[in-house]
Amino acid sequence: MAKRILALDDDPDILDIYSMAFGAEGYEVKTLLSPDNLAGAIVDFSPDLMLLDIKIGAFNGLEMCKVLKQSSITRDIPIVIVSGLDCINRAVEEYAADAVISKPFDLITLVNTVDRFLLAKVVPLGRVVLED
Template identity: 65%
Template sequence: MGKRILALDDDPDILDIYSMILTEEGYEVKTLISPDNLLGTINSFDPALILLDIRIGNYNGLDICKNLKAESSARNIPIVMVSGLASLKDAIPNYGADAIIHKPFDIVTLIETIDDFLSAKVIPMWKADE
């Protein structure tokens, strides 16, 4: 299996879309409908990237993002906030998110954003010598 992605959203249909699309792209996907025991899941699943909604039931994904970025075990994991809420614009400057995607999202944008973080960057040999 490929790199691991943890997706957190309270909409099971969105989680199904993540699973179908990203598994097809070669990623191993774990989905959560609630942030209960999120740190335990992160520690056991060891994701390379987290997809996080802003509104997750009674939880605020922006606060979750900020708290994860303060945790030593999770601070280096890229977090992509995915939401249709206007507060998404604050995710990067105020909460430490690494990227944002607006809902409804385009599948190509989702894949490209994830690939930007998780694909190996190949540097041509002739560039490495410069």
């Protein structure tokens, strides 16, 4: 089953980039232009990770992140803040974001950051040598 990414940004071009890039990587992506139905999307879609912009119309993605991280339902969902605003530097320490990516972003950095949270870790078990 594909891992699910819920992306919230008020720029439809950014959401298209997320859909194309992460779809090509095998992720299932749901995008939202506003947080009006964020709670419903979380319940219905069950994301494994969220991408949040800071400025989403009149809404503040940092405050949304803080609220989501305080909820027992959503606190374990990794949240990556993606923004061009300077206050992004406070996202991890003050708002409990799991990671930040500055806009404009590099696609490789974006995908690698998400992969870090969503790809299963492979633990080498060593090699067993059988002798006759």
